[in-house]
Amino acid sequence: MTRVLIVEDNPELVGCLYAFLEPLGYVLDDARDGLTGLRTATQNDYDAVLLDVTLPQLDGLALCRRLRQEFQNPVPVLMLTAQASVDDRVRGLAQGADDYLVKPFSLQELHARIQAMVRRAQCRLVQGSLVWEDLTVDTQLPQAWRQGQHISLTPTTHKLLLCLMRTAPAVVRKQEMVYLLWGDEPPASDALRTHIHDLRQQIGRNFSSALIKTVHGIGWSLDRGQDAA
Known part of the structure; x- marks a missing residue:
């Protein structure tokens, strides 16, 4: 069972992610703004976080930075964004993201990237x-x-x-x-x-x-x- 937090303010995309991921066995939570996302991520244990960059109250870059620096939370983070430039991807990775996926994206690719992130994290934590x-x-x-x-x-x-x-x-x-x-x-x-x-x-x-x-x-x-x- 893989538990994932979705931090995304687009209700149609959130609904699409639930419809695709839940039948694959994922347990999902979601937050529609950055502050709620940060609070939810720090109060619960997740195997991965899907994080939009453009969010109300607290953007995804700031959320990821605070998650890493303030709370020392190592949960794998996959950035979801419409910003496709190399500079945008570099900024996301510099704030602590583990991977980056540009919208619109393939749901099959999203699933594969989540699995890869979770495997890497589990390997790092064996006898950690x-x-x-x-x-x-x-x-x-x-x-x-x-x-x-x-x-x-x-x-x-x-x-x-x-x-x-x-x-x-x-x-x-x-x-x-x-x-x-x-x-x-x-x-x-x-x-x-x-x-x-x-x-x-x-x-x-x-x-x-x-x-x-x-x-x-x-x-x-x-x-x-x-x-x-």
């Missing part, structure tokens, strides 16, 4: 892990290892830790973490600090040094094995 200092984190399962000891994570702390790992050593802003977990509907309480505390305990308990550093008034980052505040 991220490493920082003496900490290794599984990119798929909520687990990590530090100094040879296995660490069980919750789905939420796993998501936060992957974000920190992919951004390190740069700081992840508090607002980015809040959006990562809750989108535009954050809880009234400061639940994020509770999750950060839990993550500190999970990867720092029983070890001589902490790895998560608080950058006061801004957010958090991964430290080089020093005692972090």
